[in-house]
Amino acid sequence: MSDQTSQRPGRSATTRSVTTPSKYVSLRNWEVLGTAVFNIFVFTLLIVYLFPMLYMLTTSFMEGYQLGDRNAPIYPSRQTDFEYDGKARKIYTVPFGDETRELALVSPGRKSSEFIDPQNPEAGLITWEGNWRQLIGVYEFHATWDNFSILFRALRLPQMLRNTLLLALITEVGVLFSSIVVAYGFARFPLPGGDLLFYLLIATILIPEKVTLIPTYFIYARVLGWDGTWLPIMLPFFFGNAIYIFLLRQNFKSIPKDLDEAAMLDGAGPIRTLFSVVLPQSWPVVITVSLLHFFFMWNETRQAALYLSTRRDLSPISFGIQNFQSLAPIQNQLQASALLIMIVPVLILIFSQRHFMRNLIITGSEG
Amino acid sequence: MKTTKRRQTRFRLRYDKTTGLLLISPWLIGFVLFKLLPILASFGLSLTDFHMLKPEETSFIGLANYVRLFQDEAIGYLIAFTLNSAIRTVPLQLAASIFLAALLSNPRLKAPTMTRTLFFVPSIIPGVAIAFMWYGFMDPATGWLNRFILPFFGLAGFNDMYSDAAAAFLYSISSLWAIGPGMLIMLGAMQSISSEINEAARVDGAGPLVRFFRITLPMVTPAIFFTLIINLIAVFGGVILLDRGNTFRGGGVPFDRYITYWMFEQWDLGYAAGLAWFFFVIVMIVIIALFSSSRRWVYFPDRES
Incomplete structure (x- = not known):
């Protein structure tokens, strides 16, 4: 294409200007799509380029213990608490068969632990078989100025x-x-x-x-x-x-x-x-x-x-x-x-x- | 009539060399005091065994420091290291700044000023902050690299932060955070290319890639040349436009550190001056070579006419 047109530049210019309306519309759609793709690409590149800055920004608002918790999310957060029996109990995602429930840990044990349902504390303690340390916590956003x-x-x-x-x-x-x-x-x-x-x-x-x-x-x-x-x-x-x-x-x-x-x-x-x-x-x-x-x-x-x-x-x-x-x-x-x-x-x-x-x-x- | 003529001659007298010299005299004095004399003094020192703590015992030892320098095993290593870091950073920085400038000069870009500014941000922040961020980001236990990015691509975590490979990677990758000035200068050069040339090429059927390599790149060679100089000087530990201080542990380039070692730990200013002069000569040779090569590949519009 490039060879052909460069031999006859004048003609290619005329053929370009004579486009049917339907073709012209699809061309415009291409333009819009191209612009969108281009901007998404630049924006993604920007995020990748500045990624360590995002790390810096979130980490600087974190409390120290979150750094040691491998299950914690990337944003500044802390594990959600539920007060039961006068003490703050941490909430975990606990699997029961196919479904999972968010329960507060009352008495941890290596083989089985007891939980309480924060939605329904009157129902009493729920026993769960397994090592509680393998459970993943439930987190809420929590930023601190302490640092x-x-x-x-x-x-x-x-x-x-x-x-x-x-x-x-x-x-x-x-x-x-x-x-x-x-x-x-x-x-x-x-x-x-x-x-x-x-x-x-x-x-x-x-x-x-x-x-x-x-x-x-x-x-x-x-x-x-x-x-x-x-x-x-x-x-x-x-x-x-x-x-x-x-x-x-x-x-x-x-x-x-x-x-x-x-x-x-x-x-x-x-x-x-x-x-x-x-x-x-x-x-x-x-x-x-x-x-x-x-x-x-x-x-x-x-x-x-x-x-x-x-x-x-x-x-x-x-x-x-x-x-x-x-x-x-x-x-x-x-x-x-x-x-x-x-x-x-x-x-x-x-x-x-x-x-x-x-x-x-x-x-x-x-x- | 006569008065205007007289006035004009009086006015012409004002644009004379004396006034010019007077105006540039602050720089001229600074040049002599802070550049010329110290460079000559360095050379003088390098011919002696001048010691920081006992300057009175100085004696002239001729070229002995330079002989010592050529027998110093560290020199070969330092030159190899400098060359290595130049190869690892300069092409990467050049390619990245050309690529970004091409993206950011595209008229399709939304919010161009803000986007450009955000790409420029890493180039103005202090080296200290950069070091903290990258070390933290790559920290084996808590950094995002090991926690999210490598697992996302199914790669094994990386554990030895202080290995040579990690240092080399960190150095190359963080050099990408210094491309701001070069990128902007290239962006300026790309925007100043007249749209008629591009339009003419487009009409002739040249695709975007052909246009980029045949028109844009040749026309921004002055900016590429300038960026090349900035980046090379940075490899040699110098500063142009924006300084960020010493980025990583120990700070500075190894040649600088070696000179600092002889200066502040051995107090042997004679040998340190010899090293500095040797380094100075190397840098000057590289720069002169670059400038003389520029005639062949840099496009100077003034020279054509």
């Missing part, structure tokens, strides 16, 4: 959160201001050596961290005595960040120069032109870059591990929670800490999705 309150007691979460927010805020101001100014320089001004400096900027993105780390660590920690402070983490950001500069420059270049030139004709200097003319047209990319930086700082643990391991009170939240693993190796608490630490960036991403996602996508088409 989170344990975390709040075990970790100084407010302090760690404050540290992260402070670090993010201070470096945000520094990195945005310097990157914007530098990107403006790269976007609008001739530079000695032509594009050479710009290629150098791109190259610095690719330099492995370790090759610069050894002397800088020695200077920071041993010469300047900045071990246990935020200074080594914050300082480099005040000199701009290559990838942000790159993103901002791409955007500044796409803004027409006319308005800049008009402002300059009116006697505005480069910095004033940047902030009164160029920047107001670039808010989307500036916000995108600041969100990228926030995510970066929120997740930062490398530098913190180097300089803050002796000062737990200055530790940002990701680093603090990383150390929590050794304190409490219980899955439900670990999952609760995972939820706690990811909820902020995820919520920010979801609230800013229209903006953030669109601008990164646009960056892709320009890059």
Whole structure:
């Protein structure tokens, strides 16, 4: 088919447009069906892709004993109780021949156990032959906040959160201001050596961290005595960040120069032109870059591990929670800490999705 | 008339190299202070037996650290491991981001922004959370993998979380949770392909697969190239765009860890600097090779005209 039509493209176009109405209707049905199948496929893929997150979400609301119970459902739950004789009795699914009944266990035994029917307790005890341990319980939904309150007691979460927010805020101001100014320089001004400096900027993105780390660590920690402070983490950001500069420059270049030139004709200097003319047209990319930086700082643990391991009170939240693993190796608490630490960036991403996602996508088409 | 001309020349003077240099000076200073000087200092250190605790006893030992490096048995293992992890993750990440970008750029997709965001979510969460989730998910006793997923497919449960095979699997699978930026950049590139080209091909009778391989893929090669670079740098332990910190136990790539070992456990900064320089040279060779190969397979619209 493809060979035939490619020989005579003009004719195939005409045959396509002349379709009988009935054929056209079936074609539309195919379209609808195709769209449905396609969306179901993408949605299934999404669930599979995020499956460990569903595990994390449900486990973080579970009580510890549910983890040990292999018959428990996947959602946070507990075994349903029935109060009988002043005590809470657990309800099990008990088989009697072909049918099963939901009964509360009163006195367990290895060979036979006695149950009571919660629907009809007056009927008295029912004896069932068999090992009660093989019975499957009846569960009801039950979520608990305990894991989170344990975390709040075990970790100084407010302090760690404050540290992260402070670090993010201070470096945000520094990195945005310097990157914007530098990107403006790269976007609008001739530079000695032509594009050479710009290629150098791109190259610095690719330099492995370790090759610069050894002397800088020695200077920071041993010469300047900045071990246990935020200074080594914050300082480099005040000199701009290559990838942000790159993103901002791409955007500044796409803004027409006319308005800049008009402002300059009116006697505005480069910095004033940047902030009164160029920047107001670039808010989307500036916000995108600041969100990228926030995510970066929120997740930062490398530098913190180097300089803050002796000062737990200055530790940002990701680093603090990383150390929590050794304190409490219980899955439900670990999952609760995972939820706690990811909820902020995820919520920010979801609230800013229209903006953030669109601008990164646009960056892709320009890059 | 005369005044405007004078004004224009005055204005032109403003767009000069000095102002440009002044504007980019923060970066330039940062580049010299945090990149250039440390790289040179690293090289200088690598020629000495500099020790963290007794810097005053440093002496120049020439290339002895590099000779030692070539005799170090760990190096071969580290290079093999890095290569291995590159093979295990980079093609997988590339294929997954192309596939997802193709799906998510399809106009049939409902709620496109939300769907894209949800696919992007794993790429912004901290490495710590990822490690907790995957370790928990695969936990032999309580994780869902053993409790629901493997039994559902009739497979035997898997018991040794800390085996090499499990670590390798975890590493590959979790690398799929880092494809966000590459995926978005490819999505952007796919959306910017003019619909006329696709329409023309469709009229010529090209099916969706032919169109994808003959039109879409060649036109997004710049995005593929960029994604390849991001993913490779991540294999070498570097960071582009989004960092998640160290994901799994021990953290970082083995080469990084080996350098850290010589730095913080042996305090032998001379040898650590030698290792770092060796690593730096390897990374640079790979990147230069990639960039020079890009001329052959990456489509640059500017170059055609």
